[in-house]
Amino acid sequence: MTDFDITSKTIDGIGPHGAKIGLLRVLGPAHVWALGVGIVLVGEYMGWNFSVGKGGAFAALIACWFAGILYTCVAMIDSEVTSTVAAAGGQYTQAKHIVGPLMAFNVGLYLVFAYTMLEAANAITVGFLMDTVANMTGHEGLDQRPFIILAIMFLAWLNYRGVLATLTFSLVITAIAFSAIIILFLFTSPLLGSDVLQHQALMTDLPYGWLGVLAAMHFGLWYYLGIEGTTQAAEEVRSPARALPFGTLAGIMTLLIAATLTWYVCVGLMPWEYLGQAGVPLFDAARLSGSTFLMVLLGIGTLFATLASANGCINDASRAWFAMGRDHYLPSWFGAVHPKYRTPYRSIIFLVPIALVFALGAPLDQVITFSILSGLLEYTFMPINVIMFRKKWPLDTIKRGYEHPFHPIPAIVLLSLCGITYFAVFLGYGTQLVAMIAFYIVVSLWFHFRRYRFVRRAAQFTMPWPRPQGY
Amino acid sequence: MTKYTPPVQGKFGQIVDVIVLLVMTIGALYVPLWMGLAGSAHTSSVPENPTWESLGQNPVMVEKWNQLGYADPASAAELITARFDYSFSVGSLLMMIIVIVGYYAIILRFSENEYREVISEKFGGK
Numbered sequence: 001m002t003d004f005d006i007t008s009k010t011i012d013g014i015g016p017h018g019a020k021i022g023l024l025r026v027l028g029p030a031h032v033w034a035l036g037v038g039i040v041l042v043g044e045y046m047g048w049n050f051s052v053g054k055g056g057a058f059a060a061l062i063a064c065w066f067a068g069i070l071y072t073c074v075a076m077i078d079s080e081v082t083s084t085v086a087a088a089g090g091q092y093t094q095a096k097h098i099v100g101p102l103m104a105f106n107v108g109l110y111l112v113f114a115y116t117m118l119e120a121a122n123a124i125t126v127g128f129l130m131d132t133v134a135n136m137t138g139h140e141g142l143d144q145r146p147f148i149i150l151a152i153m154f155l156a157w158l159n160y161r162g163v164l165a166t167l168t169f170s171l172v173i174t175a176i177a178f179s180a181i182i183i184l185f186l187f188t189s190p191l192l193g194s195d196v197l198q199h200q201a202l203m204t205d206l207p208y209g210w211l212g213v214l215a216a217m218h219f220g221l222w223y224y225l226g227i228e229g230t231t232q233a234a235e236e237v238r239s240p241a242r243a244l245p246f247g248t249l250a251g252i253m254t255l256l257i258a259a260t261l262t263w264y265v266c267v268g269l270m271p272w273e274y275l276g277q278a279g280v281p282l283f284d285a286a287r288l289s290g291s292t293f294l295m296v297l298l299g300i301g302t303l304f305a306t307l308a309s310a311n312g313c314i315n316d317a318s319r320a321w322f323a324m325g326r327d328h329y330l331p332s333w334f335g336a337v338h339p340k341y342r343t344p345y346r347s348i349i350f351l352v353p354i355a356l357v358f359a360l361g362a363p364l365d366q367v368i369t370f371s372i373l374s375g376l377l378e379y380t381f382m383p384i385n386v387i388m389f390r391k392k393w394p395l396d397t398i399k400r401g402y403e404h405p406f407h408p409i410p411a412i413v414l415l416s417l418c419g420i421t422y423f424a425v426f427l428g429y430g431t432q433l434v435a436m437i438a439f440y441i442v443v444s445l446w447f448h449f450r451r452y453r454f455v456r457r458a459a460q461f462t463m464p465w466p467r468p469q470g471y
Numbered sequence: 472m473t474k475y476t477p478p479v480q481g482k483f484g485q486i487v488d489v490i491v492l493l494v495m496t497i498g499a500l501y502v503p504l505w506m507g508l509a510g511s512a513h514t515s516s517v518p519e520n521p522t523w524e525s526l527g528q529n530p531v532m533v534e535k536w537n538q539l540g541y542a543d544p545a546s547a548a549e550l551i552t553a554r555f556d557y558s559f560s561v562g563s564l565l566m567m568i569i570v571i572v573g574y575y576a577i578i579l580r581f582s583e584n585e586y587r588e589v590i591s592e593k594f595g596g597k
Contacts, residue, residue, distance in 0.1 A: 054555060100582025101589065113496075201531035211557055271532045273551045274539060288538055328477070330492070331485035357497060362504060370500055380575070426567050428555045432503055434567060437574050439499030446495070448581050451488065457475045458592040467594040471587065 026164045027237040032230045032247025034171035037254050039118070039226035039312035041177050042305040044255075044262040045282050046125050047368050051219035053276025054428065055212030057203050057267040062213050063220025064263055066417065068256045071224040073414035074379055075252040076404040077386045079245035082231040083401025084389075085463060090231030091378060091385075092320050096327070097463055098389045101455065103381065105329050105447045106440060110378040111229075111320040116351055117371035118226060119313035120358035122306040123148040124367065127359075128279045129302050148359045151310060156352045159314045162341045163236050170311050173304035178258060180301030184282065185261045188269070188289050196289050197268030204272060217417075217424035222368060223259040225375045226309070227251050229316040241401025279364065314348060314355075321347040328455045329447070369429050373436045376425070380418045383411035392468035474592060514556050521548040 051060040078091070085094045092111060096104035127144030134142035158166050188196050206212055230248045237243045266281050269288045278284050286298035322344030325334025338345040358367055387408055395403065404410060425433050480488075518525055521544045523533045528544075528551070541547035 053553075099579070100584075100586030102585055103578050103582040106578055113500075117500075198531050201529055202535070208555070208557060215555065215557060270535050270539065271528070271551075273553070274536070274547075277550060277553070284539065288535060328480075331480065331488055333485055354493075354496065358500065362500070366504065384575075384579070422567070422571060423564075426564065427557045427559070430559070430563060430567060434570055435503040436499065437570050439495065441574055441577065443492075443495055443499075444578060444581070446491070448585075452585065454477045454480050456477055457589050460589055461593045468590060471590045471594075 025236055025238050027167060027233055027243070028239075029237075029243040029246045029250075030171060031167045032233055032237060032243050033250050033254070034174050034308075035167055035233055035312050035315065036227045036230040036248055036251035037178065038167075038170040038174040038308035039115075039229050039316070040224055040251070040255055040309070041174055041258065042118075042122055042125070042309035043222045043225060044181060044258050045177070045302045045305040046280055047121065047222040047364075048219060048259065048262065049266065049275050049278055049281040050222070050365055050368070051216040052267070052272050054208075054218060054424075055214075055216030056205070056207045057263075057272045057275070059206055059208070059213040059216040060220070060267075061260075061263050063216035064223055064259050066217060066420075067220035067223055068252075068259065070221070070379065070414060070417040070421070071227055071252055071255070073410040073417070074228055074382060075248050076410050077382050077414065078228050078231060079248050079402045080400055080404040081386060081389055082234060082244045082248075083241045084398060085234075090234065090316070090320065091228065091381070092323055093234075094231075094385055094389075095381065096460055097465070098385055098392065099381075101329070101452060101460060102444055102448055105324070105451075106444060107378060107381055108320050108324045108329065109440070109443065110374045110381075112317045112351070114371050114374035114378065115226070115229065115313040115317035115320075116355050117358060117367050117374065119152065119310045119317070119355045120362070121364060121367045121371060122310035122313070123151045123355065123359040124364050125280065125306045126151045126303065126310075128364075129283065129299065129306070132280060132283070133299060145360060149356060151307065152352060152355050152359065155307065155311045155314050156348055158311065159318065159348050160338070160341065160343060160345050163233075163315065163343060166311060166315060167233075170308045174308045177301045177305040177308060178254065180297050180304075181258050181261055181282065184286060184289070184294055184298055185265055187291065187294055188265055188285075197265070199268045202269075202271055203267060207272075211427070214420060215424050215427040217421045218372065218427070218429065219368070220424075221372050221375060221421060224252070224255050225372060226312070226316075227255065228378070229312060233315075233319075235319075245402040314351070317351050318344050318347040321351060327460055329451065366432070369425070369432055370436070373425065373433060376418060376421055377437075377440070379414060383408075383415045383418075386411050392470065393465060394469070397469070398465055475588075513553055515549055515553045517548045517552050521545055526551045 048060070051063045055063065081094050082090065085097055090111065092104050092108035095107040127148045130147045131142045131144050134140065158169060186192055188194050190197070208215065227248065230244060230251065234240050234244060262282060266275055266285045269285045275281055280302050283295070283298050283302050286294040321330065321334055324330045325332055325347065334347050334350065336346050337343065390407060422433070523544050526544055526548060528536065536547050
């Protein structure tokens with residue numbers, strides 16, 4: 001074993017590039033859990049149900065579990081690498097140290113796009129929920145735009161003011177939103193004597209056959225998309241080696257439970273053709289339960305889940321943008337930390353109008369697809385990343401905060417499931433997939449041939465690690 | 472290895488780079504929307520004078536549609552009959568595979584060259 005101990009409390013490898021002002025270290029494992037689950041839980045409140053539309057109710061359940069396996073691999077791999085590369089930027093910083101600058105630039109953009117589009121999707125849902133409630137109370141024709149703008153601006157302001165308040169806010173509203181799903185399940189399931197669920201009458205055979213099961217994997221990712229965002233808090237947690245693996249793995253377990261319960265309740269309450277195209281399926285499920293209490297609770301739950309998710313997305317996207325600015329991958333102006341609030345304030349402000357452009361101008365399923373595609377490209381990078389990590393720094397060269405078991409099986413499983421999901425996206429959204437990758441090719445050429453000249457070479461490597469093997 | 476000293480980028484250059492990035496970002500996401508290339512391939516075949524039975528809905532399903540605000544079969548027919556079009560050609564599938572694999576091949580190749588330069592400068596030549 002070498003002296004390069006990332007779990008050390010004195011040398012943690014998180015050198016903020018010699019900056020006099022760094023991000024504030026105030027977060028614990030519960031905040032990491034809240035950041036991960038907070039971003040993702042909205043996936044149970046909206047979006048996952050499009051997988052029902054792509055393959056039917058049973059296909060959505062199969063997709064839910066296979067996507068669960070995919071994300072378990074993501075969480076295992078990510079926990080090992082993150083507990084060692086504990087720095088703002090998450091997977092971007094990992095790629096910079098393990099694969100190379102161009103991969104890092106691409107990963108940084110995957111993160112920013114995945115989270116900013118998810119933030120836009122959340123804001124659209126807030127507007128849609130307000131419109132639904134207005135219609136139910138006899139106020140038809142509500143303008144959704146002020147609610148969309150207000151949600152994004154308020155959360156950006158909260159993020160600007162400080163990370164502790166932001167993630168504490170997320171922790172509280174995420175806990176309420178998660179509890180709402182559990183309460184809905186308990187009140188509608190036969191456990192408490194209720195008979196409102198009618199799976200036998202409402203569930204049908206696979207409408208598209210087994211091809212639909214494959215296709216459902218596309219939106220199956222939405223049950224969990226964003227859990228990997230826990231790594232963005234790496235520079236702001238008190239103990240990265242402990243808090244990041246614990247918070248991430250606890251988060252994926254929470255989501256597996258919530259996703260299965262959500263599916264069970266929703267398919268037992270509405271026809272799959274409606275569910276597959278619904279804007280706020282859990283709220284609809286509560287409406288169909290016949291209980292005003294549940295309807296109000298799930299309305300609040302939907303609102304809180306979308307706000308918590310958008311909140312986490314602003315946090316994560318701005319950290320990735322900030323980290324790229326700090327490394328000069330982007331104009332260095334973005335690499336500034338607020339002198340009082342210690343937040344990446346310029347990155348936070350810059351991403352607000354981009355989120356607004358999409359929240360106000362694009363349909364929900366397409367915004368979600370943009371987010372999923374960026375996430376999928378990121379998950380494809382992860383197995384490559386961890387295989388190279390183990391090869392360049394075997395276990396006896398750097399002490400990890402967490403070592404994931406059965407390597408390389410999780411990496412191979414993850415790569416295989418990513419391949420299946422590409423095919424799933426191809427079924428129905430193939431042009432969008434090719435257009436998105438064409439963009440990444442163009443922007444990569446721009447980075448390699450223009451932008452990279454402004455980047456210091458050795459300064460990119462900030463971890464106190466030994467020389468990688470084979471170099 | 473000689474240490475690489477990057478040029479200092481002026482404010483104007485930074486602004487230009489931000490604009491380029493913004494245009495590419497918004498373009499990548501909006502151009503497919505404007506060109507009608509984004510979104511799902513859907514088909515829908517609403518029968519004339521649809522009934523709940525002709526739409527394949529049993530009494531429980533009809534009750535749920537009613538609770539959801541769809542009082543008659545005609546109002547729900549488009550939702551019920553909407554289907555994805557999953558037909559595809561082997562050529563388009565191969566094209567997608569080539570684009571994805573080619574993309575990662577380019578990224579990994581360029582990254583490797585850049586990475587060797589970083590390691591060489593950081594740790595010194597072998």
